[in-house]
Amino acid sequence: HFGALPSGAAPLPPHPPPEPRQTGRREFTLVESETTVRALLGWHSVPLGHADGPALDVLSDLLSCGRRSRLWHDLVESDRLTTWIEASQEGSHQAGQFLIQLEATPGVEPKRIEEAVLRVVNGLANDGPTVEELARSRHRLEAAWRWEQEDLNGLASGLGHVALRGDWRAWQAEHRAALAVSADDIRRVASTYLLDHGLTVGWSLPRPSGSTLIVLPGDPRVLERRRSSAALPALSDGSGPLTWAIPETASKLADYRPARSILPNGLRVLTERRPGTGTVALDLYVDAGLLREARPGVAFMTGRMREEGTLSRSSEALAEAIEDVGGTMELSATGATFRVRAEDLPLAVDLLADVIRRPSFTPAIFPWIRRRTAAELLADREDSAFRADLVFRQLVYGDHPYSRDPRGNARQIAALTIDDVQGHQGRFFAPDNAFLVVVGDFETRALRALLKKSFGDWSPKGLAPVDPVDPPRALRPRVRRISWPGEQLHILLGHLGVRRNHPDYDALVVLDHILGSGPGFTDRLSRVLRDELGLAYSVGGSLTDSADLGPGLFRVYVGTAPDQAELAIQAATAQIKAMHLGQFSDDEVDCARRYLAGSWVFDYQTVSQRADRLLDLERWRLPLDEPLRWPDRIARVTPDQVRQAARRHLDPLALTRVEYGPIQRPTRSRRAGG
Numbered sequence: 001h002f003g004a005l006p007s008g009a010a011p012l013p014p015h016p017p018p019e020p021r022q023t024g025r026r027e028f029t030l031v032e033s034e035t036t037v038r039a040l041l042g043w044h045s046v047p048l049g050h051a052d053g054p055a056l057d058v059l060s061d062l063l064s065c066g067r068r069s070r071l072w073h074d075l076v077e078s079d080r081l082t083t084w085i086e087a088s089q090e091g092s093h094q095a096g097q098f099l100i101q102l103e104a105t106p107g108v109e110p111k112r113i114e115e116a117v118l119r120v121v122n123g124l125a126n127d128g129p130t131v132e133e134l135a136r137s138r139h140r141l142e143a144a145w146r147w148e149q150e151d152l153n154g155l156a157s158g159l160g161h162v163a164l165r166g167d168w169r170a171w172q173a174e175h176r177a178a179l180a181v182s183a184d185d186i187r188r189v190a191s192t193y194l195l196d197h198g199l200t201v202g203w204s205l206p207r208p209s210g211s212t213l214i215v216l217p218g219d220p221r222v223l224e225r226r227r228s229s230a231a232l233p234a235l236s237d238g239s240g241p242l243t244w245a246i247p248e249t250a251s252k253l254a255d256y257r258p259a260r261s262i263l264p265n266g267l268r269v270l271t272e273r274r275p276g277t278g279t280v281a282l283d284l285y286v287d288a289g290l291l292r293e294a295r296p297g298v299a300f301m302t303g304r305m306r307e308e309g310t311l312s313r314s315s316e317a318l319a320e321a322i323e324d325v326g327g328t329m330e331l332s333a334t335g336a337t338f339r340v341r342a343e344d345l346p347l348a349v350d351l352l353a354d355v356i357r358r359p360s361f362t363p364a365i366f367p368w369i370r371r372r373t374a375a376e377l378l379a380d381r382e383d384s385a386f387r388a389d390l391v392f393r394q395l396v397y398g399d400h401p402y403s404r405d406p407r408g409n410a411r412q413i414a415a416l417t418i419d420d421v422q423g424h425q426g427r428f429f430a431p432d433n434a435f436l437v438v439v440g441d442f443e444t445r446a447l448r449a450l451l452k453k454s455f456g457d458w459s460p461k462g463l464a465p466v467d468p469v470d471p472p473r474a475l476r477p478r479v480r481r482i483s484w485p486g487e488q489l490h491i492l493l494g495h496l497g498v499r500r501n502h503p504d505y506d507a508l509v510v511l512d513h514i515l516g517s518g519p520g521f522t523d524r525l526s527r528v529l530r531d532e533l534g535l536a537y538s539v540g541g542s543l544t545d546s547a548d549l550g551p552g553l554f555r556v557y558v559g560t561a562p563d564q565a566e567l568a569i570q571a572a573t574a575q576i577k578a579m580h581l582g583q584f585s586d587d588e589v590d591c592a593r594r595y596l597a598g599s600w601v602f603d604y605q606t607v608s609q610r611a612d613r614l615l616d617l618e619r620w621r622l623p624l625d626e627p628l629r630w631p632d633r634i635a636r637v638t639p640d641q642v643r644q645a646a647r648r649h650l651d652p653l654a655l656t657r658v659e660y661g662p663i664q665r666p667t668r669s670r671r672a673g674g
Contacts, residue, residue, distance in 0.1 A: 297408025516541025
């Protein structure tokens with residue numbers, strides 16, 4: 001395919017002259033409409049491939065990776081100056097930056113935070129890391145290397161990036177160099193690059209007067225065009241041939257062999273052995289989420305408090321145990337996820353049982369966790385895309401639990417008590433209300449012994465599974481227009497969706513691919529709104545991606561300029577109507593189903609991916625052999641089945657619409673004309 005291509009005749013362009021060396025501190029302040037205080041501190045560092053790159057990568061790991069990292073421990077855990085902080089070495093082809101980003105705890109002075117950051121950085125420059133810190137970082141790097149080699153996309157990306165700079169084997173050499181970084185190397189790069197005269201500091205501060213949210217009256221009708229002469233260009237009907245080829249055969253999972261067993265206390269265990277990977281993924285799921293809550297936000301807060309230690313381990317001891325071996329631990333409202341090296345499986349099982357069964361729920365830490373959660377919620381709600389989606393969910397779901405942010409709102413968070421958390425834990429965390437997924441490099445007999453030791457005496461509670469009640473589906477259109485400062489207008493269109501186990505699910509997946517979830521510009525929304533009409537910065541849509549035990553959302557998102565809003569809404573609505581009426585070609589259906597039948601296998605490459613998929617199957621109450629049967633089933637979906645499903649499940653006459661951002665008000669003459 002490529003051998004006949006002639007080699008390039010033009011020489012590579014010369015490197016530009018080096019950037020002048022920074023000789024003094026630089027700083028700036030942005031005054032924004034947001035209320036969360038944020039900062040970015042940066043220094044000039046080194047480009048990709050530089051000999052000091054590995055040491056700077058390790059330095060960023062020491063500063064902010066894990067709860068015991070220098071910055072996270074001092075500024076978040078101990079002094080509570082910030083709610084989030086992260087360091088990174090960002091190398092590019094010809095230059096690099098070492099960055100520290102943070103979000104401040106409300107009420108804390110920026111100067112105090114900056115002084116604390118620089119104190120931590122200077123401490124590493126002067127004294128270097130401890131032996132324990134370096135060992136912990138090396139374990140993390142080695143574990144991350146194992147995970148990355150297992151992912152085909154990560155492997156290709158890593159090799160490709162290094163090959164562009166020269167020898168592809170340099171990737172392995174850089175990994176070995178990172179593992180060999182010493183305390184002296186950390187002191188040297190910190191004192192060489194992270195100097196005050198090379199520092200640039202930027203703060204984003206709220207306006208003193210705050211900002212006002214303006215809610216405009218909703219109008220279910222499509223608004224008339226602002227420019228009467230601006231007609232929509234002809235929309236593509238997708239009937240022409242696509243210019244990309246898809247293999248005829250479906251991919252197979254020849255080595256997919258999961259198994260299910262049940263412990264005497266009712267804990268279901270799903271396993272799949274993957275010898276030779278050197279890694280293990282553990283996911284424990286407890287049915288203790290939104291649908292089980294007695295008070296909004298209590299499930300999330302229970303998961304958050306679980307991070308603060310157990311009856312036998314403090315939060316620091318938990319972090320030490322998992323970080324020292326380079327593993328990861330994520331705790332949530334519905335359980336815990338561990339990723340470890342194969343040799344660390346006994347530790348992971350022991351920690352998993354400890355955080356799930358024996359959380360300490362220390363009352364003294366609860367006010368800080370509640371305050372931190374409220375600050376994170378406030379920061380998220382200043383993201384206009386986040387707010388638009390939340391408003392859309394509230395309109396579609398009404399008072400159903402699916403309508404709300406899992407954290408609750410500020411008032412609900414403030415009302416929660418430690419007794420609420422302890423009560424939620426006591427009611428729902430039980431083996432017969434949970435299941436465990438283990439995938440990776442393990443011996444079945446040894447795993448069985450570990451689970452019996454750690455979970456065998458866990459007492460069941462006789463809880464019945466939750467079958468969510470479907471919220472009512474709207475029968476008429478609804479519009480909410482919210483004015484908010486910014487450059488981009490966020491538009492959401494849609495209505496209630498379907499459950500994951502709906503008989504039409506396969507046909508609707510094909511429909512989604514045609515409408516708004518296909519790769520590149522192959523789907524209708526991307527091809528028409530973004531490529532042909534130039535109306536959207538980003539666009540997409542799906543009816544199945546949020547399908548769950550309860551119905552998900554049919555949701556189309558359009559990010560556009562304010563003056564293009566009406567044209568974008570008309571174009572998106574036209575495509576929804578076309579799907580509802582079956583106005584798509586048999587070739588589009590054929591391309592979609594063959595793509596889906598061939599591409600799904602990439603969701604099962606890694607140990608972590610397989611654990612995630614098994615968790616989904618068990619939670620959705622689907623058979624474990626679903627991945628083996630689905631490719632052939634999707635390949636047999638007919639155009640008539642897709643059209644019938646589209647007519648049943650898409651309702652262009654009852655769309656909920658949210659517009660969130662810099663809305664342009666109608667002119668006086670237009671308001672007078674209705």
